[in-house]
Amino acid sequence: MHAAVAYEGVGYAYPDGDGQPMWAVRGVTLTVACGEWVALVGPNGSGKSTLAKLAAGLLVPTEGKVTVCGIPTDDESRIGELRSRVAVVFQNPDNQLVAPTVEEDVAFGPENLGLAPEEIRRRVDEALRVTGLSALRDAPPHRLSGGQKQRVAIAGALAMHPEVLVLDEATAMLDPQGRREVWATVRRLHRERGMTVLFITHRLEETLAADRVVVVADGRLVASGPPREVYADPGRLEALGLDVPPVVALRERLIRRGLPLSRDVVTRDELVTALWRLWSTA
Amino acid sequence: MEIVVDGLTHVYDVGTPFARPALREVTFHLPAGSFVGIIGATGSGKSTLIQHFNGLLLPTVGEVRVGDVTLRPGSRVPPTLRQRVGLVFQYPEHQLFAETVEEDVAYGPRNFGWPEDLVRQRVREALEAVGLDPDRVARRSPFALSGGEKRRVALAGVLAAQPEVLVLDEPTAGLDPRGRNQLVALIRQLHREEGMTVIWVTHTMEEVAELADRLLVLQEGRLVLEGSPAEVFSRRDVLQQAGVEVPEPAAVAAEVSRFLDPPFAEMPLTVEALAEAIADRFARRRGRR
Ligand SMILES: Nc1ncnc2c1ncn2[C@@H]1O[C@H](COP(=O)(O)OP(=O)(O)OP(=O)(O)O)[C@@H](O)[C@H]1O
Numbered sequence: 001m002h003a004a005v006a007y008e009g010v011g012y013a014y015p016d017g018d019g020q021p022m023w024a025v026r027g028v029t030l031t032v033a034c035g036e037w038v039a040l041v042g043p044n045g046s047g048k049s050t051l052a053k054l055a056a057g058l059l060v061p062t063e064g065k066v067t068v069c070g071i072p073t074d075d076e077s078r079i080g081e082l083r084s085r086v087a088v089v090f091q092n093p094d095n096q097l098v099a100p101t102v103e104e105d106v107a108f109g110p111e112n113l114g115l116a117p118e119e120i121r122r123r124v125d126e127a128l129r130v131t132g133l134s135a136l137r138d139a140p141p142h143r144l145s146g147g148q149k150q151r152v153a154i155a156g157a158l159a160m161h162p163e164v165l166v167l168d169e170a171t172a173m174l175d176p177q178g179r180r181e182v183w184a185t186v187r188r189l190h191r192e193r194g195m196t197v198l199f200i201t202h203r204l205e206e207t208l209a210a211d212r213v214v215v216v217a218d219g220r221l222v223a224s225g226p227p228r229e230v231y232a233d234p235g236r237l238e239a240l241g242l243d244v245p246p247v248v249a250l251r252e253r254l255i256r257r258g259l260p261l262s263r264d265v266v267t268r269d270e271l272v273t274a275l276w277r278l279w280s281t282a
Numbered sequence: 283m284e285i286v287v288d289g290l291t292h293v294y295d296v297g298t299p300f301a302r303p304a305l306r307e308v309t310f311h312l313p314a315g316s317f318v319g320i321i322g323a324t325g326s327g328k329s330t331l332i333q334h335f336n337g338l339l340l341p342t343v344g345e346v347r348v349g350d351v352t353l354r355p356g357s358r359v360p361p362t363l364r365q366r367v368g369l370v371f372q373y374p375e376h377q378l379f380a381e382t383v384e385e386d387v388a389y390g391p392r393n394f395g396w397p398e399d400l401v402r403q404r405v406r407e408a409l410e411a412v413g414l415d416p417d418r419v420a421r422r423s424p425f426a427l428s429g430g431e432k433r434r435v436a437l438a439g440v441l442a443a444q445p446e447v448l449v450l451d452e453p454t455a456g457l458d459p460r461g462r463n464q465l466v467a468l469i470r471q472l473h474r475e476e477g478m479t480v481i482w483v484t485h486t487m488e489e490v491a492e493l494a495d496r497l498l499v500l501q502e503g504r505l506v507l508e509g510s511p512a513e514v515f516s517r518r519d520v521l522q523q524a525g526v527e528v529p530e531p532a533a534v535a536a537e538v539s540r541f542l543d544p545p546f547a548e549m550p551l552t553v554e555a556l557a558e559a560i561a562d563r564f565a566r567r568r569g570r571r
């Protein structure tokens with residue numbers, strides 16, 4: 001069994017203006033298993049998007065090696081195969097929108113896979129439906145609102161039926177409802193098709209459902225573990241420049257005010273249940 | 283500066299098959315020095331509305347008054363309006379244009395003809411204010427930066443020009459939590475100490491619950507609700523129609539309130555207020571037993 005994404009001793013340096021290398025990622029060794037959901041968090045400029053581009057084969061490591069579903073990303077003869085297995089949605093959708101209409105834009109990836117027209121149609125319809133874009137299918141993508149553009153980029157990635165989906169702050173401009181809808185769809189594909197997910201975000205509440213949270217700082221991996229473990233220690237998170245989800249912030253304030261709450265509590269439901277228990281026995 | 287919007291309708295692509303009103307007969311009044319949050323679902327018209335405040339867009343019908351400038355269909359936009367009303371775009375890439383970060387942030391001040399050493403000082407201050415190290419980023423290309431770093435440069439560029447009105451379109455999207463907290467503190471200070479009028483568009487209700495003194499809710503181009511955060515977030519029926527949620531602390535409060543006796547009279551909107559309210563209830567319950 002291949003890992004979905006394997007970074008082995010990976011370093012990446014962008015050339016700066018004077019031809020000096022600027023290391024954005026250094027010494028990263030990380031294996032994302034097939035069917036795993038990994039949340040990647042870290043401060044601005046810590047190397048998250050660079051890691052995403054390395055996984056998609058858009059960047060080739062300066063040092064070390066990246067393999068996706070067994071395909072080395074520097075093997076140019078297998079680039080087509082790589083593109084069919086991994087899809088990335090980036091922070092800014094503008095760079096990804098290519099076609100004159102929403103529908104053609106979403107069909108662009110599947111067409112490049114050489115699928116039968118009926119299959120393309122089916123996938124495009126489904127992707128438009130789950131992203132709530134059916135009514136905008138004939139609109140030109142560059143004339144949409146910020147959140148609508150982001151939905152088009154997500155629909156394009158979903159229509160690829162990728163084995164590995166990388167979402168790089170892909171829902172940052174969506175309203176909460178839209179964010180929840182996209183989330184539910186990606187969760188379903190993860191569960192039903194075993195799609196591997198690499199989820200990059202600054203909203204820590206979006207990392208709670210992950211199998212694993214990986215924290216990067218200054219281009220290196222600095223922490224990794226199940227969300228509950230990582231969020232049990234708010235002091236450590238703060239030291240890393242991160243914040244805690246609102247529910248965890250509330251939990252900490254209540255503990256400080258003397259309520260005996262467990263540090264296992266991280267979601268809204270868990271907190272409400274724990275408070276209800278305390279209230280019933282107070 | 284005071285902003286008055288009167289019967290504003292905006293239609294993109296008038297006369298094409300795509301023509302659809304993005305704003306419909308919107309009317310409101312923002313006193314000088316207010317801190318206003320604009321909320322609403324994806325595509326509800328927020329970005330379209332705020333681009334009228336500095337004349338990037340002009341009304342199709344109606345008028346927009348910003349201080350002593352009145353914008354109507356076909357109006358000529360006085361160049362000083364862009365200086366007085368600083369707008370940070372939803373996507374920083376729509377704003378960044380220069381070859382280096384320094385030139386980008388200095389663009390406004392240089393254009394106003396400020397002396398060069400003052401320009402340099404403002405650029406340094408603005409970069410530092412958004413948490414960037416001028417010595418490390420000033421000579422780099424703004425396009426060869428991470429997403430959050432681009433956002434910070436775009437913010438610095440607008441701050442350096444010291445506008446009277448600051449219009450921010452989802453300013454915290456892409457910022458890390460520390461950067462977000464720094465920005466919130468900075469804008470709050472500019473509002474309180476310099477009396478800057480601030481207009482803040484966001485999908486993060488916790489931000490406006492904490493910051494704004496007034497909220498406008500848009501739904502499909504119409505203004506459907508207006509008031510203080512407490513007023514607006516108590517109208518769950520209207521918010522649900524508009525596809526807007528309440529801040530997470532208010533959502534927790536509503537659920538906790540179900541088993542409290544009596545329930546909360548008013549839902550706390552911030553983490554701090556909610557923690558205090560819950561702790562208070564528990565203390566009183568223990569006291570009674
Ligand atoms: N195209 C580029 N050219 C040169 N340097 C770059 C380029 N893109 C990013 N960098 C630099 O590489 C480092 C890592 O950037 P990256 O985009 O991976 O960060 P990130 O973790 O995604 O940050 P953010 O949270 O702001 O999106 C940063 O120091 C950044 O300035």
Ligand SMILES: Nc1ncnc2c1ncn2[C@@H]1O[C@H](COP(=O)(O)OP(=O)(O)OP(=O)(O)O)[C@@H](O)[C@H]1O
Nearest residue numbers: 143144145146147294304324325326327328329330
């Ligand atoms: N340049 C444009 N040309 C034509 N139509 C546009 C353009 N920009 C936006 N629209 C349309 O106008 C409506 C309002 O868009 P606007 O960008 O103001 O929404 P928004 O509230 O800012 O949404 P979001 O939260 O997604 O950023 C949408 O239906 C959108 O498709």
Ligand SMILES: [Mg+2]
Nearest residue numbers: 048049428429
């Ligand atoms: Mg990034």
Ligand SMILES: [Mg+2]
Nearest residue numbers: 145146329372
């Ligand atoms: Mg917008």
